[in-house]
Amino acid sequence: MQPEYVFETEMEVRDYECDIQGIVNNANYLHYTEHTRHLYLKSLGVSFAKLHDQGIDPVVARMNLQYKAPLHNDDVFISRLAIRKEGLRYVFLQDIYRKDDNRLAFRATVELVCLVNGRLANSPEYDKAFGFIK
Template sequence: MKSYEQIIKVRDYEVDSQGIVNNANYLHYLEITRHDFCEHAGTTFRAMQEQGLDPVVRKIEIEYLSSLTLGETMISRLSMERKGARFVFTQDIYNATNSSHVVHALVTIVCLENGRLSRGDLLAEAFREYLA
């Protein structure tokens, strides 16, 4: 299974009063990674929408394992698989300095085609190189 990864740096506005990344920001990191992955794979959300294709998040399961702090750098990785009409992204964030596992998430996506729930065949075609 082919995976994708990118480097993201923690910015000052993403930390709370304790100096650690606020939990909600990890959802942003996961989404940034999915959006950048789409571009890397040869499409964008805008291009998909112009085709009448709208991948939408159905469910996110997230496990917080350790924390990141201001100025630290993370490695955000994803892989994906198809389960019927659902696409499941396995996403992990690691601290780039000490390799500690920061977040593990399963993000389930469903696909709307022209406003109607579909099996996602167009999405599967776009990401065939990455599907398990």
């Protein structure tokens, strides 16, 4: 079952992200998903830096990663995300598709929690931005 995506962005594989086999090194997918989450926040008008200055910091608590099909140098891909909230956790479902054939290359479930002034807490600011409270 495909998630209901709320955001997507297009990116391109850069040559230095590939290993000796000519495929994207596995760790770079984490950069792609993190960049997608930051662009999503920006699209909502949320400043990651300003919230940090207020003592509000989302941090990754858990990740489940599935590598489906390799990306290669110069591949263009679409990074999509869906989000839900479970208790204090924001659960991002993130998929990366190769643009030329729409094949799923990577899937991640990323769970984030917020630290408010260094303590685990709910963030009304993020809840509002993500549409969990009106």
